[in-house]
Amino acid sequence: MNELANLFDAALLSSTMRFATPLLLAALGGLICERAGIFNIALEGLMLTGAFAAVAGSYYAGVLGGVGAAVVAGAALAALYAGFVVGLRSDEIVVGIALNLLASGLTVFLLRALFGVKGAFQDPRIEGLGSVRLPLIEAIPIVGPLLSGHSWLVYAALMLVAIVWVVLFHHPLGLRLRGVGEQPDAAATLGVNTRRVQAAALIVSGMLCGLAGAQLSLGSVTLFVEGMSAGRGWIAVVAVLLGRAHPVGVAVACLVFGFTDSLGFRLQGRDIPSQLTEMLPYVVTLIGLAIINSRRAQQKGLQP
Amino acid sequence: MVATSSEAPALELRGIVKRFPGVLANDHIDLAVAPGEIRALLGENGAGKTTLMRVLYGLYPPDDGEILLDGKAQRFRSPTDAIHAGIGMVHQHFMLFPSLTVAENVVYGREPQRWGLLDRTAAARQVAELAERYGLQVDPAARVADLPVGSRQRVEILKTLYRDARVLILDEPTAVLTPQERQGLFQILRELASQGKTVIFITHKLQEVMDLADHATVLRGGMVEATVAVADSSPEALCRHMVGRDLLPQLAKVPQATGESLLAVNNLVVLDNTGRRIVDQVSFEVRAGEIVGLAGVAGNGQSELVAAIAGLRSPAAGRILLNQDDVTATSIAARRQAGLAYIPEDRNRVGLALAASVADNLILTGRHNPTLTQRGVLSQAGIERYTTDLVERFDIKIASVREAVDHLSGGNRQKVVTARELAQEPLVLIAEQPTQGVDVGAAESIHHNLLAVRDQGRAVLLSSAESSEILALCDRILVMFEGRIVGELLAEELANDPAAEATIGLLAAGGEV
Numbered sequence: 142m143n144e145l146a147n148l149f150d151a152a153l154l155s156s157t158m159r160f161a162t163p164l165l166l167a168a169l170g171g172l173i174c175e176r177a178g179i180f181n182i183a184l185e186g187l188m189l190t191g192a193f194a195a196v197a198g199s200y201y202a203g204v205l206g207g208v209g210a211a212v213v214a215g216a217a218l219a220a221l222y223a224g225f226v227v228g229l230r231s232d233e234i235v236v237g238i239a240l241n242l243l244a245s246g247l248t249v250f251l252l253r254a255l256f257g258v259k260g261a262f263q264d265p266r267i268e269g270l271g272s273v274r275l276p277l278i279e280a281i282p283i284v285g286p287l288l289s290g291h292s293w294l295v296y297a298a299l300m301l302v303a304i305v306w307v308v309l310f311h312h313p314l315g316l317r318l319r320g321v322g323e324q325p326d327a328a329a330t331l332g333v334n335t336r337r338v339q340a341a342a343l344i345v346s347g348m349l350c351g352l353a354g355a356q357l358s359l360g361s362v363t364l365f366v367e368g369m370s371a372g373r374g375w376i377a378v379v380a381v382l383l384g385r386a387h388p389v390g391v392a393v394a395c396l397v398f399g400f401t402d403s404l405g406f407r408l409q410g411r412d413i414p415s416q417l418t419e420m421l422p423y424v425v426t427l428i429g430l431a432i433i434n435s436r437r438a439q440q441k442g443l444q445p
Numbered sequence: 446m447v448a449t450s451s452e453a454p455a456l457e458l459r460g461i462v463k464r465f466p467g468v469l470a471n472d473h474i475d476l477a478v479a480p481g482e483i484r485a486l487l488g489e490n491g492a493g494k495t496t497l498m499r500v501l502y503g504l505y506p507p508d509d510g511e512i513l514l515d516g517k518a519q520r521f522r523s524p525t526d527a528i529h530a531g532i533g534m535v536h537q538h539f540m541l542f543p544s545l546t547v548a549e550n551v552v553y554g555r556e557p558q559r560w561g562l563l564d565r566t567a568a569a570r571q572v573a574e575l576a577e578r579y580g581l582q583v584d585p586a587a588r589v590a591d592l593p594v595g596s597r598q599r600v601e602i603l604k605t606l607y608r609d610a611r612v613l614i615l616d617e618p619t620a621v622l623t624p625q626e627r628q629g630l631f632q633i634l635r636e637l638a639s640q641g642k643t644v645i646f647i648t649h650k651l652q653e654v655m656d657l658a659d660h661a662t663v664l665r666g667g668m669v670e671a672t673v674a675v676a677d678s679s680p681e682a683l684c685r686h687m688v689g690r691d692l693l694p695q696l697a698k699v700p701q702a703t704g705e706s707l708l709a710v711n712n713l714v715v716l717d718n719t720g721r722r723i724v725d726q727v728s729f730e731v732r733a734g735e736i737v738g739l740a741g742v743a744g745n746g747q748s749e750l751v752a753a754i755a756g757l758r759s760p761a762a763g764r765i766l767l768n769q770d771d772v773t774a775t776s777i778a779a780r781r782q783a784g785l786a787y788i789p790e791d792r793n794r795v796g797l798a799l800a801a802s803v804a805d806n807l808i809l810t811g812r813h814n815p816t817l818t819q820r821g822v823l824s825q826a827g828i829e830r831y832t833t834d835l836v837e838r839f840d841i842k843i844a845s846v847r848e849a850v851d852h853l854s855g856g857n858r859q860k861v862v863t864a865r866e867l868a869q870e871p872l873v874l875i876a877e878q879p880t881q882g883v884d885v886g887a888a889e890s891i892h893h894n895l896l897a898v899r900d901q902g903r904a905v906l907l908s909s910a911e912s913s914e915i916l917a918l919c920d921r922i923l924v925m926f927e928g929r930i931v932g933e934l935l936a937e938e939l940a941n942d943p944a945a946e947a948t949i950g951l952l953a954a955g956g957e958v
Contacts, residue, residue: 313556313563320542320553327540331554331604332525 151286153403158287159361160406161399162295163188163370166353167377168384168391169298169305170346175386176309177342178322182237183222185374186244187347191215191354193248196267196365197255204268207359208294211351218244219347223340241374249367263364270294270359294356301349306388318342350374376426383429394429401425453516455480455643456501456612461510463496470496472667473510478612478660483634483644485654485675487687488664489884490854494647497664498614502534503527514612533605537616539597543590547583547600548572551607575606580636594743595626602633613637615646619653620882623742624912624950631657649884651680652913663687688886703920704733706769707784707904708754708873713763715749723749725928726763731873731904736895738919739908741953746928747908748790751877754906755787756780768872781810784872788862788879790908796862797850804832804846807865839864840890856887863891867898874898877908892918912946924952931955 167184174181191211198210222240225231256262270292279289309315318338320328325335357373358365376398384390405421454477463471470493478484488494499505501512503521512519514530521527524534541550548568557567569585576583581599589597598618605613615634619627634644634657648654654661655675663670663686671686708731715724724746731737739747752758754765756777765773767783775783789795797806808817808828817827832846841860843853850858859879866874876895880888895918898905909915915922916939924932932952939945 307562311562313558316545316549316553316556316563320545323542323544324540327542328553330524330534330536330540332523332528333554 151283153400153407154283154287155290156403156406157396157400158291158295159399160402161395162291162298162360163353163357163373164377164380164398165298165392165395166294166301166356167350167374168380168395169301169388170349170353171377171381172384172386172388172391173305173309173318173342173349174339174346175381176315176322177318177339178325179226179339179343180233180237181222181343181346182234182378183218183240183244183374184346184350184377185370185372186237186241187215187218187350188354188357188374188377189248189368189370190218190244191351192358192369193251193354193365194351195355196262196358196363197251199268199359199363200256200264200266204270204359207268208270208352208355211355212348213351215347215349215351215354216344217347219343219350220340222347223343227336227340227343245368248365252365252367259367261364261366267359267363269363270356292356292360294352294360297352298356302388302392309388353377372423376422379426379429379433382433398422398425398429453480454478454513455482455515456645457511457513457516458497458501459511459513461497461500461512462508463493463500463505464508465496469667471500471507474664474667474669476662476669476672478643478645480611480643481638481641482659483638483646483657485658485661486645486647486664487649487651487654487661487683488670489687489886490856490882492664492687492884493667494664495616496667498534498616498645498647501527501614502532528608528610531609531611533602533608533610533613535598535601535605535613535615535618537618537620539601541589541597541600543588545589546585547587547589547592547603548585550589550600551575551585551603553604555608572603572607575603579606579633579640581633593626594621595623595629598622598626598630599633602637606637610642612643612645615644617647617649617882619648619650621743623910623953624946625954627653649882649888651683651885654683655680665689684885687884703735704902706730707733707767708906709764709766709769710750710754711764711766713750713753713765714761715746715753715758716761717749722761723928724753724760727925727928727930728763729923729930729933731906733904734899734902735920736899736905736907736918738915738922739906739925740910740912740915740922740949741925743910745925745953747925748877750925751787751790751875751906751908755785755789755875781869786810786866786869786871786874788859788866788874788876790877790881792855792858792862797858799851800849802847802849803836803841803843803853803861804828806850806861807832807835807846807868810865810869835864835868839867839894854884856883859883859891860887863894867894871898871903873904873906875906875908878910879907880909880911880914912949915949916945922949924949926953926955 167188171181171184191214194214195207195211199207218240222236225236226233252258252262272290273293273296275289279285309319317328317333321333321335321338328335357369380391380394380398383394402422405418408418409415456478458474458476461471461474474497486494496505500507503524503526512521519530521530542553548565551572552568557564557571559567572585581603583596583599583603589600618630622630638644658675660672660674661678661683662672663683665687711728713724713727714722717723727750729737741747749758753760760773764771767780767785770783772780772783793799808831811817811831814831816831818824819827829846836843836846839860841857841864843857850861853861863879879891879895883891895905895907907915907918920936922934922936923930934948
């Protein structure tokens with residue numbers, strides 16, 4: 142009992158937020174694409190690119206430069222994705238996988254070319270995002286540690302959930318986006334440029350993935366490690382499907398994944414082998430995929 | 446509101462030419478439609494109607510010619526331009542977002558806003574006002590996915606009105622409607638015309654032209670064959686313009702003694718995917734030498750019943766007897782071996798392999814025919830002979846049997862399916878919507894083929910949404926409603942009854958006669 146109480150303390154909640162944020166930012170990007178009728182499978186590569194650009198930008202131009210570089214790099218890679226998928230009508234899965242491979246190779250290459258290091262890059266000149274303390278909320282028992290003391294990107298991510306929700310369901314742009322995703326022909330006959338909408342959705346998702354990467358490399362740490370996205374982009378893809386491409390559903394899915402991440406982290410250093418604890422987020426992802434699949438089977442059955 | 450020559454035309458086309466590789470789809474077409482007029486555009490499949498409307502809607506740039514609206518020349522580079530100029534199109538396959546509401550569908554792309562956000566209240570109000578003004582009944586808050594086909598069409602019309610369309614183009618608007626919905630649509634179109642809108646509708650159905658239009662323009666081979674005032678014309682005259690010849694004399698249906706039961710269905714139950722009884726305890730039989738019609742509004746179990754007989758769906762209970770043998774649990778191949786042939790409703794996905802040649806499609810079911818093979822290998826010469834013969838017998842208009850089916854018009858595709866199925870000389874033929882989307886000439890030839898099967902003393906089960914087709918061909922008519930057979934009518938009793946179609950319509954809507 143005591144053991145359990147030790148496990149589930151305030152710090153666990155706090156790190157849940159930290160782990161969930163990169164997932165959430167990337168998943169919001171994936172959600173926008175999904176609603177526009179594009180299955181964005183390059184979240185992983187976009188996030189990794191963002192993480193590298195954030196460190197590089199921060200090294201040369203400070204923390205804001207880092208975040209800006211991450212957003213621009215994500216948008217640029219996503220624009221390339223859009224060029225193929227929307228412009229040339231290539232298969233989004235094939236191009237997405239190619240971009241993921243490109244991102245992992247390119248970041249390793251640039252790491253050596255720019256900083257002459259292998260594996261990881263850490264330098265005192267890299268400025269982190271720091272943390273924001275919320276004066277009044279901090280004092281509240283459970284909510285305080287959950288909400289206070291994070292990087293500002295964590296709060297931005299939470300606000301973005303609300304912003305995406307409002308735009309999607311209460312702004313003309315969201316209506317058009319959803320229409321393009323559902324019946325592109327119908328949207329086109331009403332004079333909406335479907336390609337432009339889809340390209341814009343991809344580029345915005347690239348920017349959000351860039352932010353996700355920045356949180357990853359400048360949030361709780363200030364370093365870049367090769368392949369540091371470590372499958373989080375894929376987990377974000379699962380979160381989009383699990384949350385049915387609804388901002389609230391996706392946010393809940395990301396928090397669940399963030400919690401298991403943080404639980405896995407916490408379980409390290411106990412008697413359980415670390416290989417097992419590190420598996421936890423991925424096992425939960427598998428369970429999530431199983432849920433999505435059984436739900437699909439049910440939906441199929443419902444169709445007349 | 447019949448147009449007079451003194452009025453300036455709301456829409457005028459002058460010398461429209463549209464070429465596709467190898468085809469002159471529109472050959473100097475002139476058309477002038479007055480404000481407030483209802484104009485029918487008639488023609489066989491491939492006559493150039495659809496191309497002309499696509500040119501008018503900015504989907505294809507014309508190679509030559511002019512489009513004038515209220516006397517002003519227009520250049521449409523995209524549908525957006527056409528919409529801005531006041532042209533609205535109701536496509537045959539609806540262009541709607543099923544998950545969105547009626548109001549959202551209507552205002553999409555031109556949304557009322559409040560504080561930068563979508564103003565749903567204003568959208569609903571504007572849509573309700575438009576619906577009220579033109580007599581279109583529809584709930585702005587309903588989700589389109591939940592609406593029946595007739596209401597979805599009203600949403601399409603509202604979309605054009607919301608964009609201030611003055612010229613409405615409807616592409617085969619009645620193809621998917623029940624007789625009641627059709628009457629409702631006609632009323633709406635008349636109301637629109639009386640308020641000064643110009644309506645152009647494309648159709649295959651001559652009776653609709655007579656019922657609704659002021660003038661009819663007939664296209665043939667990409668050219669305007671004739672433009673006539675409907676009041677001075679007749680279905681026969683229109684048909685002559687369309688086909689270029691008289692139709693064969695009225696279908697001669699000689700009463701004939703029926704023989705033994707060739708197809709029998711006993712207490713058949715078919716479940717849909719949710720486990721609901723979509724076919725509920727249905728029993729009937731089709732005897733040698735008769736055509737039995739299956740009438741009803743789409744979605745009342747006819748498709749599932751036919752699918753169960755054809756072997757595409759397993760029934761939950763009941764028996765199917767083919768020539769008095771129980772085939773309930775046998776394979777499709779075994780049923781075909783026993784003499785069943787099937788003309789499916791969806792010729793493009795079920796009936797044909799679109800990418801394959803006409804010849805390949807025609808021999809799909811004839812693999813066991815000895816003339817097609819030589820020592821177990823398909824014989825090209827044999828195939829050529831066999832398929833060329835079918836093409837001639839069924840009057841399929843193609844350049845070569847090597848041509849891919851997806852180059853053919855709807856009517857010719859349907860003839861390919863019909864030829865293949867009838868070539869088997871089936872004991873029992875199931876024909877499902879055999880003339881849907883098919884022009885008058887092709888429909889006529891398919892009807893003659895079905896009658897020939899009957900006259901040879903074999904059995905036909907005809908499922909059709911067209912009551913006129915059912916009445917013209919069938920000896921007995923079964924009306925389905927909510928999975929059950931709610932009425933059985935004898936053709937001879939209905940023969941001279943002007944209310945026959947209405948009777949079927951009433952039964953099909955769950956009413957009592």
